Amino acid sequence: MRVPRIIHGWIHRSKPPPNDFRCNIVRGCAARRGQLVDCFLLTEKKNKNLVSCDGINSIIILFKYQFWHPKALFQSLHWFAIMDPHQLPHIFIIAGPSATGKSTVARAIAESFGISMVEGDDLHPQENIDKMSEGHPLTDEDRWDWLKAVASVSVERASLPTSPPSELCGEHPGSPACITTCSALKRKYRNLLRSQLPELETAVLRFLFLTASEEELLRRIEERDNHFMKKGMVRSQIVTAEVPNTSEQDENCEDVEKDCTVIWTDNLSQDEVVEQALEIVKQLMLSSTSNECLDGEGAGDEAFAEDEN
Numbered sequence: 001m002r003v004p005r006i007i008h009g010w011i012h013r014s015k016p017p018p019n020d021f022r023c024n025i026v027r028g029c030a031a032r033r034g035q036l037v038d039c040f041l042l043t044e045k046k047n048k049n050l051v052s053c054d055g056i057n058s059i060i061i062l063f064k065y066q067f068w069h070p071k072a073l074f075q076s077l078h079w080f081a082i083m084d085p086h087q088l089p090h091i092f093i094i095a096g097p098s099a100t101g102k103s104t105v106a107r108a109i110a111e112s113f114g115i116s117m118v119e120g121d122d123l124h125p126q127e128n129i130d131k132m133s134e135g136h137p138l139t140d141e142d143r144w145d146w147l148k149a150v151a152s153v154s155v156e157r158a159s160l161p162t163s164p165p166s167e168l169c170g171e172h173p174g175s176p177a178c179i180t181t182c183s184a185l186k187r188k189y190r191n192l193l194r195s196q197l198p199e200l201e202t203a204v205l206r207f208l209f210l211t212a213s214e215e216e217l218l219r220r221i222e223e224r225d226n227h228f229m230k231k232g233m234v235r236s237q238i239v240t241a242e243v244p245n246t247s248e249q250d251e252n253c254e255d256v257e258k259d260c261t262v263i264w265t266d267n268l269s270q271d272e273v274v275e276q277a278l279e280i281v282k283q284l285m286l287s288s289t290s291n292e293c294l295d296g297e298g299a300g301d302e303a304f305a306e307d308e309n
């Protein structure tokens with residue numbers, strides 16, 4: 001399934017609508033910048049399906065078109081085709097420094113949930129692999145095109161149908177999804193991935209960032225055979241890594257990355273990490289709409305008022 005992009009008239013409102021606000025809306029859910037959000041199709045006020053907005057914490061108005069406008073109708077039909085949260089594509093990026101267990105975890109998730117896996121290392125150009133094999137850390141410049149390739153292949157794979165077990169999707173057919181390994185060490189790399197996924201307006205993106213101490217990574221790399229990444233690279237991986245800030249206390253700080261979950265793997269066995277990761281992915285795939293409203297460009301309250309009239 002290729003997901004249609006939603007386009008017209010995004011208006012964003014970060015505060016709850018007034019309690020007495022009533023309009024003609026159809027409630028659904030969608031993804032906006034990789035996060036699942038409640039959304040509403042605003043239609044003409046005259047229509048009989050008036051719904052109260054009481055209790056709604058956030059609102060995204062999809063269209064300023066009147067509902068009968070053929071273009072709007074056509075688009076809204078598309079839109080409703082993907083409104084079911086179980087149908088939104090999910091992209092899970094397993095991130096973190098070398099030897100934190102990304103491939104191990106991703107393989108287990110892909111297998112358990114019947115979703116496709118993208119091995120980020122396979123997308124490095126040969127020069128990057130050669131460079132790392134010779135013990136030289138990559139630079140930002142070396143990573144840029146690789147990150148773009150990771151994004152584009154992930155989107156493509158996330159469009160493929162999946163056959164997850166019924167516990168994951170109940171009677172629903174299950175979201176198309178993809179699990180990708182990609183170090184995404186720095187915040188700006190994660191931002192690049194976020195921004196490189198235009199389809200994320202209609203997909204859910206999550207990072208699962210694995211990390212461990214330098215000693216533990218050295219130990220794992222020493223035990224691992226046949227890998228281009230050798231011990232000498234661990235230091236630079238640790239120094240480069242910017243572990244995402246996911247603290248709830250810092251919720252309103254600019255640097256918080258709400259779409260990330262961090263797992264410190266030092267004191268966890270491989271199986272325990274896999275178990276935690278499976279649970280996180282399962283919860284995300286099962287979660288329905290979140291009432292979180294994202295900051296965005298949008299006209300805000302005034303535009304809302306304009307629609308109200």
Ligand SMILES: Nc1ncnc2c1ncn2[C@@H]1O[C@H](COP(=O)(O)OP(=O)(O)OP(=O)(O)O)[C@@H](O)[C@H]1O
Nearest residue numbers: 098099100101102103104220224229265268269270
């Ligand atoms: N939690 C863990 N405890 C102990 N060993 C682990 C753990 N997770 C993974 N390993 C082992 O560490 C090694 C590295 O794991 P893996 O290849 O999955 O990491 P990676 O992050 O994908 O590495 P790279 O990015 O370098 O390809 C493997 O030998 C794996 O069996």
Ligand SMILES: O=C(O)[C@H](O)[C@@H](O)[C@H](O)[C@H](O)CO
Nearest residue numbers: 097098099121138183185229
């Ligand atoms: O950004 C990077 O420095 C690289 O992606 C590395 O992290 C390796 O590709 C990976 O970890 C394999 O060992």
